[in-house]
Amino acid sequence: MNAGDSNLQRRLTAILAADVVGYSSLMARDEERTFALVKHLMRDQIEPRITHHRGRVVRTTGDGMLAEFPSAVGAVRSAVEVQELLGVHSAGKASQEIFLRIGINFGDIIVDTDGDVFGDGVNIAARLEQFASPGGICLSGKVHDEVRDKIHLPFEYCGEQHLKNIPRPVPVYSLFHKPKGLPPASTAQPSKPSILVRPFKSAGDVQPYFSDGFTEDVVTELTRFTQLTVASHYTSTRLKDVELALVADNGVDFVIEGGIRRMGRRMRISCELVDATSGECLWAEHYDGDEQDVFEVQDELIGKIVGTVIGRLTAAGAEKARRKPPANLAAYECVLRGNALPLGDIAAETEARQWYERAIELDPSYGRAYAKLAHYKQLEWFRDMGPSDAVLAEAYDIAKKAVALSPNDPVCLNILGWVLLHRRDFEVASQLYTRALDLNPHDPEQVSYQGTYQTFAGEPQSALGWFERARVLDPLYEPSWYWPFRGLAHFIAHRPDQALVDLGRSSTMPTWVTVYLAASNALLGRSAEAETYASLVMRGAPEFSALRFATKEPYKLDGDRNTLLNGMRGAGLPE
Structure with missing residues (x-):
């Protein structure tokens, strides 16, 4: 009886296989440029993210790579970061479109003396990569079992698949884009155009x-x-x-x-x-x-x-x-001009308010113009560290008028709901958010607003479910506020480490995001990082008051507000 070579090194590990989609076509179109671009991405962008999660690049080819990780969680997090990086890198650059397919498996492998890896564990990862859609990730059932309670992402079950040269069917899960051409899983919903x-x-x-x-x-x-x-x-x-x-x-x-x-x-x-x-x-x-x-x-x-x-x-x-359209095209253009200006830039926000006010002058029946103006009034109140709530009351009156004029416009409903959250009227706010969702049930924005409401209502797990559902509806959906609001849900769920990850993905860095970064680091005992973020808060808002900020955050539960206060105090932010 031959028990095999006892000198072979084996270990249980997560294997990630990645491949550039359409590499041959890209090379045929522009060989030198494609070669240089893929080399830069692999070496300078992707490999550092693998290393960050304690992974090791086993080998690279011209159009792909193989990496191993000591944990499935690290492999999945690395893959997600890579796909999100490429989504940002490629956006708007038709001549530089690079998409990856990624497959991840968790299993026993053979490690050669030169560090290369072999075995069914590796082969399954490679087959999963071939099943993945461009920009997508396919996981084996083993990987899903390891990460499903540790990573809050919209995994979709694709059924058991027969992979080439693999003797047993493999349960397959996908992230971001469900693979085309797979037999539907028994739990799959009927597809819609x-x-x-x-x-x-x-x-x-x-x-x-x-x-x-x-x-x-x-x-x-x-x-x-x-x-x-x-x-x-x-x-x-x-x-x-x-x-x-x-x-x-x-x-x-x-x-x-x-x-x-x-x-x-x-x-x-x-x-x-x-x-x-x-x-x-x-x-x-x-x-x-x-x-x-x-x-x-x-x-x-x-x-x-x-x-x-x-x-x-x-x-x-x-x-x-359907929502009532404006009676005046010039008023509509004014609102569009205001919407095009960036939030967080005080001068730009001042200009935006002027456009909304002008829209109201041109069309006093245009509900959305009132709603947008109310939102900016609420922002003005939130940033002011003084004790007066007069501006919030003004925002409330304007937002009520918006809904009275346009009761079927989700923008008007959501903004009144947002103002009411800050007035602690959770019941009516919930009704407004639900009404907006009923009007647009498949709009990821309306779905994610439910996550916002649940966060402040003290239901962080429910909130994360809504945020994940938004990305199931649209895997590329990530407005500037999406990741930091997910970070808030983790924060009040007492997961400051995960809060830091999501807060750090924010495409902008307004003061309130910096406050939560300071508080999260403080709760983790990272005093130097907490003090750094606290100094950024004070630089941007010299009159900042931790007590006033915590009071203005619309938390329903005192315990959630106290968690925030403790974090801010630990970071050294003034009362």
């Missing part, structure tokens, strides 16, 4: 903020139809220049493309609906008319999209309750 609305292009006298706002409104209105899966406006922007074949690989069935041209008071809106898989144009239209007809064009456009894709407009009755 998915649509991506690319940003409409500007021409003539049309400014980019107008076409961008028009696109966002079309996306918002389409999410009302429960028969469709609609990619968010954030995904629309990130995939605006991506080749159609790669868009299809990301699970999109149909693409809307178009442009807006203005000539004096006349406006032309062109649009086409394309099958993402075949590239076939299903219909193409253009609309000519007075600039004031833009809202009627939106309605007609949405009706044609839904009618073409679904075959019939079954939700016509529900659409009677």
Whole structure:
């Protein structure tokens, strides 16, 4: 009986296999540039993230790599960071699109004397990588068992799959993009047509903020139809220049493309609906008319999209309750101008408020203009460390008027809900958030607002579930506030280490995020880091008061507020 070579080194480890999608085509298009770009990404961007999670790069090829990790958690976290990095790196750079497929397995492997690894554990990871969608991650059931209670991410079960040269079927889970062509799992939901609305292009006298706002409104209105899966406006922007074949690989069935041209008071809106898989144009239209007809064009456009894709407009009755459009195009443009200005920049916020006030002057019945103004009033109150709540009361009055004027506009409902949270009216705030979600049940923004509410209502686990659901609806959804609000949920769940991870992913660094970074580090006993962030807080807000900040945070439970206070005190922030 031969028991095998007893001198072979074996160990239980997590294996990550990654491969560049369409590498041969990229090389054929621009060999030198592709080689240099992939080499830079592997060496300077991806390998450091593997090392950060205690991983080891076993070997690299021109278009991929193999790495091992002592824990499955480290492997998955590394893979997520890599895919998010590439999403940011590639956004808007059609000539530099690099997508990876990643497969991860956890099992027993053989380690050769030169450090190379072999065995079924490695082979399964390589097969899983081939199953993954571009930008996606496939995990074996073993990996999922190790990480499901430790990493809060939207894992999707893809069933047991028969992998090439692997004798037994392997349970497969996916992250970010469900693989195409897999037999459906027994628990899978019936699929619905998915649509991506690319940003409409500007021409003539049309400014980019107008076409961008028009696109966002079309996306918002389409999410009302429960028969469709609609990619968010954030995904629309990130995939605006991506080749159609790669868009299809990301699970999109149909693409809307178009442009807006203005000539004096006349406006032309062109649009086409394309099958993402075949590239076939299903219909193409253009609309000519007075600039004031833009809202009627939106309605007609949405009706044609839904009618073409679904075959019939079954939700016509529900659409009677759509939000009321502004009566004045100039007022609409003013709101779009305000929306295009960045939050967190005081000068830009002042200008935005002026645009919203101008919109109200032009159209006193435009609810959304009041809602946006109310939001900025609430921000003004929140930043003020004084004792007065007069500005919050003013924000409340304006937000109430917004909902009275536009009771079916989710933006108005959500902003009134947000103001009411700060007035500690949790019951009515919950009703408003729920109403907004009912109007747009498949809009990741409405779903994630439920997470915001649950965070401050003292239900962090429920909150994280809503945040994860938003990313299931749209894997690329991550507005600037998404990650820091997830960090807040971890913070009040007494997981300051995970709070630091999500807070650190914030694309902007307003004072309130820096406060939570200081408090999280303090609760972890990292006094030097806590003091560094505390000094940044005081530099940006010299009048900062920990007690006043904690009082203004709309926590329902005193225990959550005390957790924040203890963290701020530990960081040395003044009372």
